[in-house]
Amino acid sequence: MPKRDDIHKILIIGSGPIVIGQACEFDYSGTQACKSLREEGYEVVLINSNPATIMTDPMMADAIYLQPLTPASIKEIVEKERPDAVLPTMGGQTALNLARELYLDGYWEKENIAVIGVDMDAVNITEDRQLFRNLMEDIGITQCRSRTAESLLDAKEIVEELGGLPIVIRPSFTLGGTGGGIVWTADELERKVLRGLELSPVHQVLIEESIVGWKEYELELLRDANDNVVIICSIENVDPMGVHTGDSVTVAPTQTLPDKTYQRLRDAAIKMMRSIGTFAGGCNVQFAVSPDNETLVAIEINPRVSRSSALASKATGYPIAKIATKLAIGYTLDELPNPITGVSSACFEPSIDYVVVKSPRFNFDKFPGVDETLSTQMKAVGEAMAIGRTFTEALNKAWQSLEIGRAGLGADGYEELDPREVSHRLKHPFWDRTLQIRNACKLGASVEEIQDITKFDPWFISQIQTLVTLENKAEGKTLETITYDELLELKQHGFSDVQIAWLLSKGGDTVHEDQVREKRKTQKLTPVFKMVDTCAGEFPAQTPYYYSTYEGENESVKTDREKVVILGSGPNRIGQGIEFDYSCVHAVLAAKEMGYEAIMINCNPETVSTDFDVADKLYFEPIFWERVMDIIDFEQPKGVILQVGGQTALKLGKRFKEAGIHIFGTEFEWIDFAEDRGEFTKFLTKLDIPFPKYGAARSVEDAITIAEEIGYPVLIRPSYVLGGQGMRIAVKEDELRRYVDTILKTHPENDFLIDRYLEQAVEVDFDSVFDGEELHESGIMQHIEPAGVHSGDSTAVIPTYTLSDGVLSTLRDYQKRIAKAMNIVGFLNVQYAVKGEDVYVLEANPRSTRTIPFLAKAHDRPEAMVGVKVMLGAKLKEFDLTSKLEGWAIKEPVFPFDKFPEVKKELGPEMKSTGESIYFMDNFEDEHFRKPYEFKNLYLSK
């Protein structure tokens, strides 16, 4: 069936601010949906309150509404735009729940708006656990025994029916398993059932028998209006049942299923998808398989594009959201070509000839006191994906991608082999279990012993054991004695030069990673780049999507165009999320528009920057020195852009400089200098610009002396951190002592500063772009919360609302003088504290910041693009820089405290929010202003 011509204008609902369980994957899906609809000639109307999304950029839709995701907003938009259809499957659970609410009210029907991409009755079935259960029984799909409870009494009865604890709790209609978990004790049961009942919007929880330790699988499906169904990707969880799939290390395709069992999963998935109403689009089905007898049970089905679909898209190359959108408007799969090959059909099941490993990224360090064991409620804030030709290669690359200071799965100098600690961390599902398995192997544990404790499939354990065997083999060698073949074998298994250097150092002299690299290069041991093509090489493909490995043939063809490499921001984490990917995408577009070949390097599967049709070339690789340099060595770009990817990319700057690689924009010395808070304050002194009194310290004693000099409360600030990591306010000596101890443990290598904390000061964030002559004011934002609350956690208002003209002109004066003195070319963000008429500089960031996308949306002006183009040589006068902002725009942060019930909500200099939304207001009576204003001091803590 060709596309529908009875609809012309389609409303897409976005997913709103980033929260745990719902991250930038919905910018990826929304962006693909917009592109997909517009290329078919439909008008697209979009609602999303998240300003840091590409989907809300003016080029993506015909009308964009940056409004709260509420029924009221939808009604207002519908009134104005009169769309013919609504597509609610691209914005996660948020969009689906919103559309469902309106559906249940009969709103869509009343307004004569077609709901496309999903069958709303089907949503009821999949979300209402009892209905779903009944349906599965009808079609003969086995499930865990379970029943829904609406009270604690119900729950207790059901537990008895199921034969006692442990059991699993799953609240109905919550996101990312919120409120769910495994219950081991009677105490826990009471607490968790009550919490689940509260969190469920329909006050229902499912009490389910526990199949902890079973193997867990996911299939990603597409279905069209003719009822054709294809499986795009199969995913196996390395962590068995009991850990939320978002918190699990996962691998694609499945590794440990024989064909007969895999086909049973496939048959069941297709049957399930066909059973839940009639709709055309994407869907995800989860299964558990008994490791003893391969009994299969269905866990759940999500009739929408999900986090796993983003992963599956990046893992296979198949653009699920784009195709799902085409199916929603009436196309059938057989009518669409495979966009990767162009020569084959989109109606097929990708075959891959590599292994993909996804590893979740956690941020427990931000939430002291949080329960770090993993369970059925998702706790990860982001994820990294790695591609290798083998599981071991991909696993090592995944650890290199995580940006937690590790150079692979162990063997990188952080050896902590306390058998008791290892065994403890194996028994309980902690985030680093793959590493602990490696440690256990290193300590001599057998595959069986580890399997017994962890319930990991022995295949995964034995693969990790292979890595340890290789480690042990290399340990006796030196840089001189290691043979070509041994080095090749290590590289083929994903070992980094850092790991190899560390292993070779064990035999004698300390070896540096550069020496390993040098040796490799002289022996011509350099990686090749292979294409992600959906078809395992069966058809020729032109997609410029590559990964590195150590094999024979290089498929990446170097062009003779001038190239710019843009470093992405890696896995999402608090303080570095979608805002940076937003800027990365604009950097790619800016570089393309300025005539360069834009080369993107990133490893976050949820992002728009890793869509194969964004950059001229995409390398899906860790933002890890060695991997980045391998690409640069091959591509020989004119330079790199590292000011848009957050701290990750910036950290590599020094080494680029040393290696003689050009960095676009502001000289690296100045970028680095701004991070060195000691040096930076000397610079401010020279400029005669005030800053809070401070002192630099290296020990507890230094810190106390300084604090006594400048007076409490003081702010403790480590250098080279993002999102205020480790920053604290101390009001007295013993607190200071405690915080400094922690910093010395986590950041022992740098000076840290003790600042006078300015009580009751107003904090101001000033983003700008400087081209050497002119300063473009991207925006001056006034925080509602007092200085001391991290800027990322503050409610910020633009334009400012209490600052005097005098203060504003001082701010502008300082900003320009700093920009000039630092020879800024491109972005400059400065944070100020304003007390009365006095303005103090807190810090300067000569890079794209978290607030750039917010400002771009507030002004309706391409701030990121302007900044990057200036970095690449453009002048500000070339741009139309008029702002379209009327009234005020507010940036409202969103916090994950609901996911961590054991953590107190308190705000301080260390960032804790996961995302933000934008809100436009006309006056200060608006509750979006009044509420935060009223509570502005409430949560300020340390």
Next chain:
Amino acid sequence: MTNTPKQYSARLALSDGLIFYGHAIGVPGSVGGECCFNTSMTGYQEIFTDPSYFGQLMVMTYPHIGNYGTSAEDDEAAKVMISGLIIRSFTERYSNPSADASLREYMETHQLTGIQGIDTRQLVKHIREKGVMNAVISTENVSDEELVAKAKEWPSMAGLELSQHVTRTEAQSFPAEGESVYKVAVMDYGVKKTILDQLRARGCSLRVFPAQAPLEDVKEWNPDGVFLSNGPGDPNATAPFAAPILEWAKKESKPLFGICLGHQLMALSEGCAVDKMFVGHRGANQPVQNLSTKLVEITTQNHGFAVKEDAHIEKVATVTHKNLNDGSIEGLRFKDFTGFCIQYHPEASPGPHDSRYLFDEFVKDLAASS
């Protein structure tokens, strides 16, 4: 070629001179054959034992092979049919509750020679661009040139009658599962076990005849219908064996069903042309559209020859199924007699079960004619 081990224990030499250096797996020795690739990510054991692959060197595009071991019930025939195995990464340690041996043990039991640790993707792209060609895997200490010469000398698949090597030597009977409703004569050119299972599950009791069984034997058993199996080699070479039974079945109005080689044999018997393909279809993800329902099936395929689409086809048959990737003919229903045939493998194994309804269609034909 970069990143190639200096110490190797096995080599793969292609007839056009390309050589890969890797590590030996299975039993040592030298084996040759047509080098073809399969893109299935699961089901390696079923592929190794599929008689249609007789004499071929099999490249598995999925890099890890051996993960779930092997299990006697996954064999599609009594022996391994491929002549050599080419993979990226060999796994000895397996995980699977129903497995009874590791792949290493299996290869030893079945005397299979292989090579691992080579850039299989490069090899696949090479075949895709240059067309299928012969090759040799060897663990022996001979020169590269000698190996290439050996690959060149290896007989080409074109014109080869191979069913004689894989067919049964004597007819064999299989009861229907449950009540026997129909008697089906299966002509074994290299039939897969799962095909027999699928027929038996639908009330067919079977007698499986050797490829060159005299027509009299079949007539004597008096079947309700005739099934022509899959198998290896050039259908043009095997056609003479099938001609008498086809002629008899058509004349006697016995419903006919053919799969893969059987499909090609039925087409040949109606005067259609069957040609060797540049690169065959081998994998478990080929989209095929049923032209009457418009539904798409994801299918398992394994063929290096294909029925040519020309003016003659329409005179003798209706094209019922087409490949969505290249538009090639995947299914025919004939005009002058009750019979249809399918180029791919509706029994799957390995692969998706989307097409098993075709066995039901055959049973419907049997019902209609009885």
